[in-house]
Amino acid sequence: MEVLTDMNRPDLMLRLSESSSDVVEKVSEVTPTHVKLTEPIFSPRAVLMKLGVPVKIGCNVLIYQTNTAFLTLHVYLIPRDPGLQQVIKQRGVPHGYKAILKPDPEKSLKILDRFTLTADVDGAEICPEDLKLRYPSGKPNFFEVYTENPDGNVHLKLTSKKDLQPVWTCTVRKAAGSSVGAAAASSLLDGKHFVDKHRVQLIQRVSNVAPILDDLLGSDVISQESYNSIMALPTSQDKMRTLYSHLNTERCNDIFYKILLENEKHLIDEFSAK
Template sequence: MASESLIKALAETLEDLSLSYFRLFCSKLLREDLLRNRQSTVSALMADRDFTGITDLLVSTFTEDGALSVAVKILRQINCNFLAHSLVMAAGGQSFMPGFSGITLPEAHHECSISKQHPVDSWKDYLIHDVSDVEPMLDELLTKGVIEQESFDKISALPTSEDKMRELLDGHLKTVGDKDIFYNIIKKWLPKITDQGPRMILQSAVVDRHMSHMPFAPAIKIGRTIRVNLLTSEISSVGEWIKAEPEVNCGCRGCSNLQEKVSFRYQFGSWEEHMERLETMHYIPAGPLLDITVIAGKLDQAYLPHWICTEDNPTILGKFAVLHIDACGDVVEPVSEVTPSHVKLSQPIFSPRGVLMRAGFRVKINCKVLIYKTNKAFLTLHVYLIPRDPGLQQTIKNKELSSGYKIIQKPYPEKSLKMRERYILTADMDHAEIYPEKLKLIYEGGDPNFFEVFIENPDSHFQLTLRHESETVWTCAIRKDDYNDTGDIQVIYDKELARLRPKLVEKVSNVLIKQLLDDLLEDGVLNDGEKDSILQESCTSADRARCLIDMVRKKGREASRKIFTRLQSRDPTLSAELGLPSGLLV
């Protein structure tokens, strides 16, 4: 095949992709070894939708035959099988239609899989008359960028399923790529929506028999899988990497021989900077934002955690998606499977990712209740109601600990709670004050609201109860030991400072030391002469830290308490790492 013809065929194939799938194609292209260092080039071509430029890059990097092979491989990875088939046919290769022969329709022979007409066009009449539930398909088409919100609203407003399908097929699947995506949706939904006998059924045995003789047919992979557990993942700060070497196993029963060690690291991130874009795309976060990097080995599947309750409303399974963030921009991708706690990604590209849920649907979520005791004169609690997001939880923890507040650990709600509903918190003490009166359960990425509980001089245990309308959804007991310091806690401060002296000498910086000196001067712990002597007589940060710690220890327990308090305020992350006493009065 001549170069000009190949370039034309490749460019036309890429042009048939929707914008989101073109971005996904470019993103996977960057995973090819020879293009890993061409990120800026690929990103610029993707931003300009320069199909010829991407094609030229493929040919110049991989040669003509290699460019065709890479393009077909990536098209198959993103489930654009008909486009891959058409490209091979245009290149003069043998016909293949993986999966297309797996659907049996009346009067629709398997030869349709090698005709130039797309199966969606061949089966138009059957789709119009036999499909009774079009809405789930529309949801996925909107998720994948095939149709816009305006088209979605127009089709959804039509009175019958026949009218909806006819409108969709006649005016909204504009390219071969759009039809290819729709075909993959049909394959998933047909077993669920046919209730009129064997007119439309998936026959996997037929697929397997035909696929084994086809070029480019997928191999059966023994895939390695990771599953990030939302309930047990603990982090000390947002953005900190956690290394893991999980137990992995293949997808085949009875297989226990692992030839390749797999290790990876991950970190939780914040949704805050992405919330505005998600709103314009009509999505809400449905799980934590995760950045995963594979260190050794290869993973063919990944399970990302979500906090949506799927048991009460199985229809929402089609509303899930995953946001993929990389140099090529944000791409919303479909999921291949949804479990009660995770969504499955096959052949994942690892970059910042998070589970999404289509906005506009009432869902229940799994929540946490976080309680912090302030250091105010009278008992004041901050009570947060949030999704089970470790990143958001750590953001709250950093904010509260930086003010010297103390966490009160209590069990989380066992029941899933309705999003966008208002909840009431009460305390069984007559003189307790709680504001606001009601709190709406929504996802707030940066500065979530909370209940403030104020009780002047409590002298007994009391109970907090969370209610939705008349139903109790969570309750806990706050005991005197939770809010009173037992004994004279000051007796530990000077000893604790001595115990932590080696770590403090190692970890505190010159900048932090100067800040602490200013703080302790303001508190009256040090005078100007003492501050200057530490700065002038010691050159290194370690020497200054030793002088400062020893000088404060000699001044007694109260002085030791104050340096702890100031350190918590200046560097809550270091304070948490060292395990400093929390809840100290300024």
């Protein structure tokens, strides 16, 4: 082990010798008794992986059911890294996302290869069409699987786009999304969506808008930019009125309704009783 310094740079570097190879790591702190690494990597294989060299690696597939009225799954394909798993967990759990535990791919997959995800449910929407397996420099990307009221289990299949061979399959049982149907059905009143029918009352009566915006952001109904602009408005009525301008699809209305059920249930019950 050797600590290196560069007169032109204030940060320190640490050289770790592994077999016949050298790995250089950025150091954030050095004391007489220890060295603290900013982003520790202890194998040449990990270095190559982060550099994007197409090596084969073990992978995790993580599935999160989002906090929406219809069944929406976020499916992550990532290198086997506890740090990445923690990032995804921290991103989803505050918004009420539910993890669905499934086995990982048995075989190693190649960095930079592209993969597609399919679901055996009529009308299922999956976006994007394919994903590149990579070590993310920012937040990890994912497949979004969206379907309205699946009749039974949902079978997912991950396929290599290069050789068209399946590399992973799983079944999401109907019980995992069993609470979805009732919420979706009750969101319609006399053929009109609940949030449309009670738009004026909701704008006037909903006062605690922040947690609703948090959930809408986490469900990808609004962007971070829209979130910031709405939060900057002076009154809750202004916030709600602007929020409504982003509910431009039936799916957005369903998500909004589900979030209202969790944050303003007393208003939902009051308006439903009329």
